[in-house]
Amino acid sequence: MTNNYFDSNLKDINKEILNRLYNICETIQNKNVNEKTKEILRKYINNKLKTIDLDSFDNPANFLSFVNEFLDFAHGVFLDHKVENIEQLENNLLKTILQESLSVSKQCVSKTQLKLEEIKSIFDKLYDGVLVIDTNTRKILSSNKSIEYILKTKNIVNQDILNFAKENKKDYYQELFKKFVKQKKGITEILEFKTAKNEPLMLEASVNMLNESAMVVVFRDITKRIENEKLLIRLNRLYEVLSRINNLVVRIQDVDALFEKVCNILVNFGKFKLAWIGCVDSKTKTIKPKAYAGDKKYLRNIVVSIEEDKPEGSGPSGIAIRNNKIVVCNDIQKSPIMSPWRNQAKQSNFHSSITVPITILESQGPSKVLKAYSDEIDYFNEKEINLFEEIASDIAYAIDFIEKKKKVVFLSSFDPLTNLPNRIMFGYTIESFIKHKKNFSVIICDINNFTAINNKYGYIKGDSIIKNVAKAILEVDKIYYAARTGSDEFGFILSTSNKDEILNIAKSIEEKIESLSFDIDMNLGFTIGVSIYPTDADTQEKLITNAEIALVDAKKKNLFLSFYQEDSNILIQAKLQLQSxxxxxxxxxxxxxxxxxxxxxxxxxxxxxxxxxxxxxxxxxxxxxxxxxxxxxxxxxxxxxxxxxxxxxxxxxxxxxxxxxxxxxxxxxxxxxxxxxxxxxxxxxxxxxxxxxxxxxxxxxxxxxxxxxxxxxxxxxxxxxxxxxxxxxxxxxxxxxxxxxxxxxxxxxxxxxxxxxxxxxxxxxxxxxxxxxxxxxxxxxxxxxxxxxxxxxxxxxxxxxxxxxxxxxxxxxxxxxxxxxxxxxxxxx
CATH class of the missing domain: 3.20.20.450 (EAL domain)
Known part of the structure; x- marks a missing residue:
């Protein structure tokens, strides 16, 4: 808030300047500085600011002399006593004094015809660039040192200000210039300029009239700020992409769907013009797009190879696959490795691209690539490349997760040793038969003495026997369904309830297995128990149980096969005794x-x-x-x-x-x-x-x-x-x-x-x-x-x-x- 120490009868402009100077000193004094600094500022306020004869400021030279004296004093205090944010504080002070100085100069110009050189000493103290421009010719009349640094040239005076404007903005800035001269009101604009070396510049310009024939423009170089803002926006978009892809990992069930969603996320949230994922075709040695989003015209008739001796194989995708590294083209039209696709990229207005290899965990090398295209030159920097590396890692993890999840799903329903359905699936299939009201039979087949075989020859040999038996069983005609229901046990569903047919099929199983050579000196015998639907039971649990009861009965009687008998006295009595x-x-x-x-x-x-x-x-x-x-x-x-x-x-x-x-x-x-x-x-x-x-x-x-x-x-x-x-x-x-x-x-x-x-x-x-x-x-x-x-x-x-x-x-x-x-x-x- 402005301090009103000075009397109200003072000139408004001079009073405003001195009040601002006074507030600047008090601001510094109230900061966390030492007592010596505070004492210096107190003396300056009391001995200098409060004793100024404002009438002497009718002469602009006196005013400017005082301003320069104050700037020297303030700058010394800032540096000597390590005041925080010195550049920002001092620059704001200088801009304030400059604006007010120009007002003073305009008031006094009719009396003394103030010269530009008399305020140039203030200009040169500014961190921002300053130009004085002729309003009739647009020629630069005066400049300070900062603008020379910004425009990277000392050859500024007498040039048309629009010489430093971007070509596609000159017409617009010419109209803006005329509008300002006509209205004579201060404005602030963001201008797209270029340096003397043709490097892009973004300048914040504050424009004020100096007198009827001249304007003063204060330029602040905001190129870095604008670039950082754009970069931040791009990085935030990529973080959003990364987050959304992360969320896919545990939800997505299919690799093709994963690829499609990743491409859509890159285009919709990453704002890329095209994104696609390609897979290596080992037969043709080419990379074929598997999923894409965005401008698909580019992909029409596109040929991408992984063979180094072909032009289509020496591009970003081929290099990425062969070397397992990210390949960036930040200017497609100038990049030699993009020559086979340059015209297509130009038609689609693609100027930068990134190619990221995707290596599935535990695989020999990359077999897929992720590609994204931007319509800006020099789009991809180190941070964005690192984020794309994370994205590729997440995609690889998701693919691995999906494939392993399929293995676990398979494992939950099938026996991993024989690939036959397990006991649970066996029960489900029996239930399906029951629902269709079909007459059928359930067989449980047990390998005799299998524990002794394992103990003598080891589990590797035992597993080999199980796998061979399973393979042989599948070759037997009229077995509708086969499963591994236990470590040494198989279950079958036969689409017949005729006992003679069941017996013939059982003998076929025995003959098939006996024809195998297991290279052991133990007899590989089998015992079979049978239950029939609906005669013996009407649920899958009871059908399996009754077939197992029949199996036990067959073993006790030393039979090859036994049908379930409800009135089996031996079994029933044994169960009743055990129950008691x-x-x-x-x-x-x-x-x-x-x-x-x-x-x-x-x-x-x-x-x-x-x-x-x-x-x-x-x-x-x-x-x-x-x-x-x-x-x-x-x-x-x-x-x-x-x-x-x-x-x-x-x-x-x-x-x-x-x-x-x-x-x-x-x-x-x-x-x-x-x-x-x-x-x-x-x-x-x-x-x-x-x-x-x-x-x-x-x-x-x-x-x-x-x-x-x-x-x-x-x-x-x-x-x-x-x-x-x-x-x-x-x-x-x-x-x-x-x-x-x-x-x-x-x-x-x-x-x-x-x-x-x-x-x-x-x-x-x-x-x-x-x-x-x-x-x-x-x-x-x-x-x-x-x-x-x-x-x-x-x-x-x-x-x-x-x-x-x-x-x-x-x-x-x-x-x-x-x-x-x-x-x-x-x-x-």
């Missing part, structure tokens, strides 16, 4: 928990264990494979399941008293989740115990996920972690995993055993990487060798479980492991 024993075992608390530790690969400590059910019968410890199916079938698992939770909670409390805060993972059957009170009862058990809910983890199989999503969601919201057990053997796909409230997955033991086969290793890497993207904890079960442990650590697996770490055992037998790290350090290095 299981009920008594629950009543007498004969079921106990063994615990198997899980080793954290982050710090090599045991933080969690898995609770494993054992039956402590009169005849010794019985494993779950002997009784679990019947517990589920008879729904006894629901009652027993709550006892398992109670035992686990009590064990957590006992370990806490010993100083160990150990998580316990509890396996939950889908039958338990069918209980409408399951969630409420489990949450109540944990809350009543006062333990942290995160110390209880629930492990479920993949086929439980979708059916019980609501209950799993409630458990998760209550702080109970959910893990998928035996991941890779069911049907969970990425789309499911993203929607389900999971904390992690446990990779099935079959993947760990076969992990060092190249295909399996890549699948394992994919599962772990995708799990990390989804923020899921990854646990590998069945780790039995140091090599497996070290490889899993390198793959960033979170925890491992298996005999190498510790066998399942009673709690008192594993507690010493909770504080042991040296042994695990030795294992992992």
């Amino acid at each position: 024993k299981l009920k008594n075992a629950i009543k007498n608390n004969e079921f106990i928990l063994f615990y198997q530790p899980k080793l954290s690969l982050n710090d090599l400590h045991i933080h969690s264990v898995e609770a494993l059910l054992r039956w402590n019968s009169k005849n010794g410890i019985v494993l779950p494979n002997e009784f679990m199916a019947l517990l589920e079938e008879t729904n006894l698992i629901t009652q027993l399941g709550y006892k398992i939770f109670e035992q686990s909670i009590n064990q957590i409390i006992a370990w806490q008293k010993m100083g160990f805060n150990i998580q316990i993972a509890v396996n939950v059957s889908p039958i338990q989740l069918d209980d409408p009170n399951f969630v409420e009862n489990v949450v109540e058990l944990i809350e009543n115990s006062k333990i942290d809910k995160s110390l209880i983890e629930i492990e479920i199989t993949e086929n439980t996920l979708i059916k019980h999503l609501d209950k799993l969601t409630i458990l998760n919201k209550n702080g109970i972690k959910i893990f998928i057990d035996d991941f890779g053997t069911g049907y969970s796909s990425l789309s499911y995993l993203k929607e389900i409230p999971l904390s992690g997955i446990k990779i099935d033991i079959s993947f760990i055993r076969e992990m060092f086969e190249k295909k399996n290793f890549e699948i394992l890497r994919t599962i772990i990487n995708l799990s990390k993207i989804l923020n899921l904890k990854v646990i590998a079960e069945g780790v039995e060798t140091k090599e497996q442990l070290r490889a899993l650590k390198e793959l960033n697996c979170d925890e491992v479980q298996g005999f190498l770490i510790a066998k399942p055992d009673l709690p008192q037998n594993i507690e010493y492991l909770f504080s042991q790290t040296l042994f695990y350090q030795e294992l992992s290095f």
Whole structure:
């Protein structure tokens, strides 16, 4: 705000100048400067500014002398005392004095005919450029040193001001000049000029009349500012492009759709005139556009090669592919490598281009290029090139993500060893047959003694046998559908319910497999169980179960094949006896928990264990494979399941008293989740115990996920972690995993055993990487060798479980492991 120290009877212009000078001094005085500086300014205000005889300013020479004296004083204070923003402050001061000085000169010109040289000393102190221009001829009458620096020439005086204007702006500026001379009002304009070296300039011009025949123009060079603003706009657009492409990575399902969307984003948000992505055709050695957006005329009949000895192969795309580096052409019409496409670029008004190679992760080299075109020369600078490098990296990651996601989807429905459908898909297909009301039969075929074969010849040989058997089965006529339903088990659907036909097909299977040579000295026998729809069952679960019952019956009777018989006394009586024993075992608390530790690969400590059910019968410890199916079938698992939770909670409390805060993972059957009170009862058990809910983890199989999503969601919201057990053997796909409230997955033991086969290793890497993207904890079960442990650590697996770490055992037998790290350090290095 202007200080009104001076009397109101002073001349308005002189008073305004002195008030501004006074305020400048006070502004500096109030800044964070030392006391010495403040004292200097106080003396100057009191001894100089307040004692000025304004009447002496009737003579312009006296006025200008005073102004120069003040500028010298102020400049010294600024420099000596390190005042902040000195250039801006001093330049604003100088411009103020200049404007007011011109006003004074106009008032006094009739009295003294003021000469230009008398105010040139003020001009030369300005950081901005100043020109005095003849209003009749447009010739420059006077200039200061700054304008010489801006225009890069001392040859300024007597030139027409429009000589420094851009050619395409001269007519407009000529009319603007006439308009100003006519109106005689001060204006400010942004002008497009050029230096004496023909370099572009952007100038902010403040124009005022000096007298009837001259104007004064103050020029501020804003070229850098305008360039930076344009660059900032371009960079912001590219950041927007990068952000939108990042968002595509986890949402897009198809590579072609990804390419199309990337091109559209570059054109719509990056404001490029054309964007396209091309793929290398290995046969023709050419790059063919796969997707594009923008001016597609350029791509008509375009030929781009990767062969260096061809003109079409020595361009940006060929160089980018061969050298795996970004190629920029910032002036297409002058770039020699653009000669084959120069005319097409000119017709499309393309002046700059960037070519970015896209290298898929773990591939040998780039196989795709991303190209973008601008209508500006020198468009791409270092920052933009770096952003395009990030964009290409994101595209490569997205392609890799999509391809690996397809592998995981395949893995969820198919057996990776044989490429046959897995057990889940087998069940779905049976359901499809049932819906169409067709008569058909279900066969379960088991390889006899396969465990002994694996033990004697190893898993590699065992896998080879499985693959050959699968291939042979597919060659048998009249097998409608084949699947691998277990480690040594195959399932078939036959489109007949005639027992004679079924028997003939079964013999064909046997003959086909017997014709194979496996180079082993053990007999590779087969046993087959058959169930028929609708005679034996009317659901896929029962049809498979009954075929398995028939299989067991055939093995007991040493038969090649057995049809399901409902009145099989041996099986029924055995099941009834076992059911009675299981009920008594629950009543007498004969079921106990063994615990198997899980080793954290982050710090090599045991933080969690898995609770494993054992039956402590009169005849010794019985494993779950002997009784679990019947517990589920008879729904006894629901009652027993709550006892398992109670035992686990009590064990957590006992370990806490010993100083160990150990998580316990509890396996939950889908039958338990069918209980409408399951969630409420489990949450109540944990809350009543006062333990942290995160110390209880629930492990479920993949086929439980979708059916019980609501209950799993409630458990998760209550702080109970959910893990998928035996991941890779069911049907969970990425789309499911993203929607389900999971904390992690446990990779099935079959993947760990076969992990060092190249295909399996890549699948394992994919599962772990995708799990990390989804923020899921990854646990590998069945780790039995140091090599497996070290490889899993390198793959960033979170925890491992298996005999190498510790066998399942009673709690008192594993507690010493909770504080042991040296042994695990030795294992992992």
